[in-house]
Amino acid sequence: MEVFERIREKIDFLAVVGLGYVGLPVAVAFAKKVKTLGFDINEEKINTYKRGMDPTHEIGNEKIQSTALEFTTDPTRLKEAKFIIVAVPTPVNGDKTPNLTPVVNASQIIGRNLARDSIVVFESTVYPGVTEDICVPILEKESGLVCGKDFKIGYSPERVNPGDRVHKLENIRKIVSGMDEETLDTVAAVYELIIEAGVYKAPSIKVAEAAKLAENAQRDINIAFMNELAMVYDRMEINTKDVIDAMNTKWNALGFYPGLVGGHCIGVDPYYFIYQAELLGYHSQIIAAGRKINDNMGIFVAETMIKRMIQSDINVKKANIFIMGITFKENCPDMRNSKAMDVCKHLISYGIQVKVVDPVADKAEFKKNFAMDLVDIKDISNADCLAFLVAHRQFENLGSADLERMFKRRSHQTQQIIIDIRNLFLRKELEAKGYSYWSL
Template identity: 55%
Template sequence: MNLYEEIVKRKEKISLIGLGYVGMPIAVAFSKKAKVIGFDVNKEKVDMYIKGIDPTKEVGNNEIKNCSVEFTCSEEKLKEAKFHIVAVPTPINEDKSPDLYPVKAASKTLGRNLTKGSIVVYESTVFPGVTEEVCVPILEKESGLKCGRDFKVGYSPERINPGDKVHRLETIVKVVSGMDTETLDIIAKVYELVVDAGVYKADSIKVAEAAKVIENSQRDINIAFMNELSIIFNKMDIDTKAVLDAAKTKWNFLGFEPGLVGGHCIGVDPYYLTYKAEQLGYHSQIILSGRRINDNMGKYIAENTVKSIIKSQKVVNSSRVCILGFTFKENCPDTRNTKIIDIVDELKEYGINPIIVDPVADKEEAIREYEVDICDINEISDMDVVILAVSHKEFKEMSIKEIDKLFRNEENGKKIIVDVKSILNKDIIIKLGYNYWRL
């Protein structure tokens, strides 16, 4: 009987190391098919899961409350599992180099509790070579075991899209890889228990690692192209959205749009690939150019907000600005690597301290990570500028009258709307006399 069969018969357990936006949904999904241990070093987070509270809003409180995952922050519990999935964040440092501390720390913790016959699968985004060249030596050192003889490893890049209720773990083809054919077969079968869309067996662990970083790098480059077009068309006084709507009528035009690129994937993964390329003596041309464009979009939006204030003959440093949205994407509480903070910081350079509203954002995280207070929209009034920064459902459903209540009581020509996500109907807003600008 191999490990897969033992898992199906609930004789062996699966462990999830890292219970964030990726790890927690995986743990819950597997708990419907097998015995699962959910481990995280954050006791506060684990306590919330034990109480049936889902702070990520990825699966919901009911799913958490009714699942059979054994949530714990006690690392010794990992000894009870034989199939381990590591799903911890892989951020970047201030100099844009990969920060492998979380995945190294997780490897140390798991290594201390690794038993013979185990399989370890990494899901964290890394550059090619990290699993075998960085993680395996740590596992061996901490456990005293030998990879290939006492335990095996694999890699299966996470593809969960936070806040997306359509593209879920179950509906996205899962790329899997293993250090040998036997390991690959077991890993594939285990993931097939929960992934209805099926699995794709990559040729090697490095191929799977590379596939992950190029998925988001490709998206990043395409968005950078849209952002550059937006900058060019703005100088030409041409509406970018109108241009894209026209271009999209061609069957093979890619439907990307300009915007802020933050979060823990698209704005981070390209740096992992270019870092490895630099080590090998190659300096990225296209990827890093795209990153520079996208990293500067917050500053660009803030600058155009200030230009709109000046055109409205208002005093810049006394203007009241409200930003609707602070998370890195719509309908998701995650503020990690949000680029809205770039707008905030740039406006502060002009003496403007914007008020931020976000009904979805993790308020404690916003204070802890950015020292930003999130206000309730009912507290907002007498604004000169409203920046629609994130297309949360709550903002998209706001009527013009509701938006207008946020402004000072003056003629519409003095009321400035900056529509980052093109939520509003431009023709209607301009017809009503608002000073309107969008990417």
């Protein structure tokens, strides 16, 4: 426990490598308790943080401005740390295979600057075995040190939920693991400095790695089931929410809802499981099927929008269509692997013009993806179709008068279309006002 004591007594630094949606909250939390370095290779990102700005919206500008966290792009500063947390992204390639490049590069940087008697803990989501079989050899090669003798390793899967103001870092129980009992106890003690909900000691690093994949694959499958029900109920002309409300009166109903499932966790992690299973000769059936359903929901929503407009005698090619929300989830600026983006791209592939409204998305990132600017919510007018794909707070606060202002004056031949993926509004109320309303 010497490493823990030196960290707690602020003799040595704790470092967080990778300062995105996961790493930044972790680093800021530790900086309240111990000497903490926040390292990232992205100089623009680090400079933004140094200016007191938080583009992730996870911490907020005020906390960034007041934090004791030392931001740096200098990898040699990692030599001052005896406890290093790796929180870099682990995306998938175009063929849905794991892209371990960020975690490999991070391991190389850390290895070149690894102090003897340090502990390296990986938080990046990986399939079981990556930490010990891929990262450790890189750390040893780059440092010239021997794992188990000169340094130790652990794994603690991230559980940060971007955009969630209820389930925060400190009140989500943390899974921790270490290569041996001494390391496990040290890793647990360090995280207990910031995790009020406590920690769960996994029996091995591989169990901790597998637990993260299981968490997200389970959620992915349950949402896929609801999405499949929604597609079938749509053909039956049954409202899925009405079915769910009735179903949820039973005590053991799970309470899942259909939706657009993207992002860098649920939309990615199942592919890590599928990949490793196939390496071992097992072809996933349930998890792969669930991912296929969820990956195609953007197309289903886009096709439904087109169908509803045609049924309402709207000229689709000339329609004034506003996409309400482009990020992968509510109240979060992250657009990575967003299925709302899939909806837009599918509509655009038909030559349909769309305008996008998102009060939290990064404007520069959006323009880079779509070569157009975001529309401010106050500038919506003369709409034929409003498609609410993401449940941002600003959209939840809209009333019927706000919606009426956004639409163009209706002729007797056409209906105004509201697509409400997240059931933000009351269907009966809007239908009574003459809108053509559709939700998953």
